[in-house]
Amino acid sequence: MKIKLTSASYSVRSIKFSFCSNLLAKPRKPSLFLGRGIEIILFFSYFKDLVGREVTVELKNDLAIRGTLHSVDQYLNIKLENTRVVDQDKYPHMLSVRNCFIRGSVVRYVQLPPDGVDIELLHDATRREARGG
Amino acid sequence: MDLIFSCVLVISIFFKRATGPGLESLVDQTILIITNDGRNIVGVIKGFDQATNIILDESHERVYSTKEGVQQLVLGLYIIRGDNISVVGELDEELYSALDLSNLRAHPLMPVIH
Numbered sequence: 001m002k003i004k005l006t007s008a009s010y011s012v013r014s015i016k017f018s019f020c021s022n023l024l025a026k027p028r029k030p031s032l033f034l035g036r037g038i039e040i041i042l043f044f045s046y047f048k049d050l051v052g053r054e055v056t057v058e059l060k061n062d063l064a065i066r067g068t069l070h071s072v073d074q075y076l077n078i079k080l081e082n083t084r085v086v087d088q089d090k091y092p093h094m095l096s097v098r099n100c101f102i103r104g105s106v107v108r109y110v111q112l113p114p115d116g117v118d119i120e121l122l123h124d125a126t127r128r129e130a131r132g133g
Numbered sequence: 134m135d136l137i138f139s140c141v142l143v144i145s146i147f148f149k150r151a152t153g154p155g156l157e158s159l160v161d162q163t164i165l166i167i168t169n170d171g172r173n174i175v176g177v178i179k180g181f182d183q184a185t186n187i188i189l190d191e192s193h194e195r196v197y198s199t200k201e202g203v204q205q206l207v208l209g210l211y212i213i214r215g216d217n218i219s220v221v222g223e224l225d226e227e228l229y230s231a232l233d234l235s236n237l238r239a240h241p242l243m244p245v246i247h
Binding site (some may be wrong): 059060061062063065071073077079083090091092093094095096097098099100101102103105106 | 155156159165167169171173185195197215216218219220221222223224225228229231232237239240242243244245246247
């Protein structure tokens with residue numbers, strides 16, 4: 001079917017296009033959304049590389065748990081194996097626990113082995129995120 | 134091009150599989166849950182979901198104090214909401230039975246402060 005491009009149909013097309021672009025022209029910065037998403041996966045990927053290393057996780061209730069990093073997920077929930085509490089006399093609550101799952105929202109610090117951190121790489125990656133990806 | 138690539142990366146990792154917590158291996162096992170207000174609850178996981186809400190059967194709470202030994206309060210079948218859970222620990226039966234609870238003195242755990 002032949003479509004004849006008359007001047008009338010062309011102007012209709014241009015009106016439709018401007019309507020769509022108005023909807024999309026809301027004041028949102030796609031780079032902001034992308035930036036946040038990328039920095040979340042930055043640490044997710046970073047922890048995935050640290051699986052198998054011995055870390056100490058300090059929680060927001062002051063409990064510190066030492067163990068081997070077994071896995072991490074997108075919420076930065078941490079699964080540790082071979083766990084023991086750092087100050088066992090003060091916190092005997094977890095004496096009989098050897099593997100645990102720690103919810104990401106309660107982690108205050110993750111203390112890493114000093115040789116497990118490539119500081120320059122991490123610096124560069126986070127600097128790039130801060131700049132906007 | 135870079136933008137498109139990072140877009141795909143974010144979507145593929147972040148959105149594609151919103152897998153819940155890897156608690157499948159702990160179902161039907163005795164576990165210890167530390168809640169945000171510092172309570173210790175022991176029970177058998179019957180189910181969980183992506184928000185870490187947990188169904189706990191045969192649950193009892195262990196109350197630690199510095200004055201008397203450990204108290205056990207029987208609770209029964211519980212659903213514990215995920216945003217209130219801080220640690221889910223797999224309880225080792227042998228180590229658990231080796232504990233002498235009546236002589237254990239400890240400060241109760243601190244609540245979580247965000």
